[in-house]
Amino acid sequence: MDDFLAARSQMALSLGFHIIYSCIGMVMPVFMAISHYKYIKTKNPVYKNITQAWSKGVAIFFATGAVSGTMLSFELGLLWPKFMEHAGPIFGMPFSLEGIAFFIEAIALGFFLYGWNRFNKWFHWFTGVLVGVSGILSGILVVSANAWMNSPSGFDYINGKYTNIDPVKAMFNDAWFSESLHMTIAAFAATGFAVAGIHALMIYRKQNILFHTKSFKIAIIFGSIAAILQPLSGDISAKHAAKRQPAKxxxxxxxxxxxxxxxxxxxxxxDTVAKKVNYGIEIPGMLSFLVHDNFKQEVKALDTIPFKNQPNVAITHYAFQLMVGLGMIMMAMGALYLIATLKMRQWLNKGWFLKLYVFGTPLGFIALEAGWTVTEVGRQPWIIQDVMRTADAVTPMPGIQYSFYLFSFIYFTLSLAVIFLLQRQIKMVPELYDK
Known part of the structure; x- marks a missing residue:
């Protein structure tokens, strides 16, 4: 493995792990705040039980997300020094603000975890809300920085120099809203289905049925609504990509x-040699419609892009198809749940219904990884679209493959620790309120 491939692989591995931790960290506090609110309003102790169980999960993912995020910040400087040298002053503002949001989230989480029976009940609830709000803001700010790499703005690039830097314009670049919207909805869909799937499994096994039924309902409502809305945000993102990144x-x-x-x-x-797609199903005019809202208008293809500026077509295409396919399955499952809730409530306790959502547990995160692959691989060979190539940004330091092996081991160990802690947490759910 050469150093360039090792650097890209290490970054891909780090981002692939961190995106899961960060998305759960964005969404689970919202679920926690909802269950806490229901406890305050209804005085039903089951909701307190749910809130406390979920808050421990939030703490686990906050800790692992902090570790993986810190490692990522070091990797940006160590693996891509040329990129950080030139881009850091331009898009550093969202990272700085994300750091503030992170510290607010940490303080609020501490108040929430240790505030039971110590604070006013509404102030205690507010600290939980603050955890969720700051987590979502952290995610949006990081995505804004990534969006800048896809749609660079806030500077003039003249004779190889970056001048007239405007960090605010860079942060609110043309892509920040569409990417942040798409990513936030994806986080709710993925986490909602994952949490709902775990609780569906416990219901199917007839363990702590009341606890898991109420937990399942909160998670699947958010997951279903997000999955149904996701194609709309995806359409917005695709239209923006057609304007800014036609090669992608x-x-x-x-x-x-x-x-x-x-x-x-x-x-x-x-088939990149023959310039065709084998065994695909073509819908004439539909790409024109999705990009331009009419069936006739021309859409730029790869034949308008120099080969040296084209991304890996196969990886990008397969990842995109996987993301869309899983997204459609989740949308159908979300619609099915809403139908069951409104019209066919007898389905909710059926074995086939519960097993369907157990099956859906990993789908959102697989789609999330596929979508992230589309975003990153689809931008190649650029680290900053049309400004800096990835190969020009990598560190000249040798031996990066050993760093890749070390970081792979660290992330593997982190994952085992998370799995162990979550399994223990699920087994510790008390049966006091299961009647």
Whole structure:
């Protein structure tokens, strides 16, 4: 493994792990605040039990997210020094603000965890809300920094120098809203289905049924609504990508030849040599409609992009198809739950219904990883779109492959620790209120 591939692999591994921890850290505090609010209003002790159980899960993921996030910040400087040298002063503001949000979240989480029977009940609840709000803001700020890499702004690039730097304009770049919206909804969908799936499994096994039924309901409502809304945010993101990153969109669709009535391709195996897609299903004009809101207008394909500036078509296309496919499955499952709640309540306790949502437990996070792959691989070979190539940003330091092996071991160990702690937490759920 050469140093460039090792550096990219290490960054991909780190981001792949951290994105799961951070998304759970964004969403679980919201679930926790909802259950706490229901406890305050109803005085039902089951909701207190849920809140306390979920708060321990939030603490676990906050700790692991802090570790993985700290490692990422070091990796940016160690692996991509040229990138940080030039880009740091431009897009450093969202990272600085994210640090403030992180510390607010840490303080609020401490108040919440140790504030039972010590604070006014509404102030205690507010600290939990603050954990959720600051977590979501942290996620949005980090995505804003990534969006800047896809749509750089807030500076002039003249003769290899970055001048007239405007950090505020860089933070609120053209891509920040669409990417932040898409990522936030994805976090709610993925975490909602994962949490609901775990509780569905416990209900199916007839363990602590009352506790898990109420927990399942909170999680699946958020997950279902997010899954149904996600295609709308995805459409907004795709339209923006068509304007700013036509090579990414073309790779996502394995779209080789510019034409009117551009077809949408479902599935298929891209043949980059023959410039075609084998075994795919074409829907004529649909790509034109999705990009331009009409079926005729031309869409730029890979034949308009120099080969040296094209991303890996196969990886981008497969990841995009996986993301969309899983997203459609989750949307259908979300609609099914809403139908069951409104019209067919007898389904809610059926074995097949519970097993369906157990099956859905990992789908959101698989889709999340696939979407992140589309975002990052689809931007290549650029680390800053059309400004700096990834190969020009990597460190000249040798032996990066050993760093990759070390970090792989650390993340593997972290994952085992999280799994162990979560399994212990699930087994510790008391049966006091299961009647």
């Amino acid at each position: 969109l073309a790779a996502m669709e394995a779209y080789f030849h510019t034409q009117e009535y551009a077809p949408l391709i479902i599935g298929g195996i891209p």
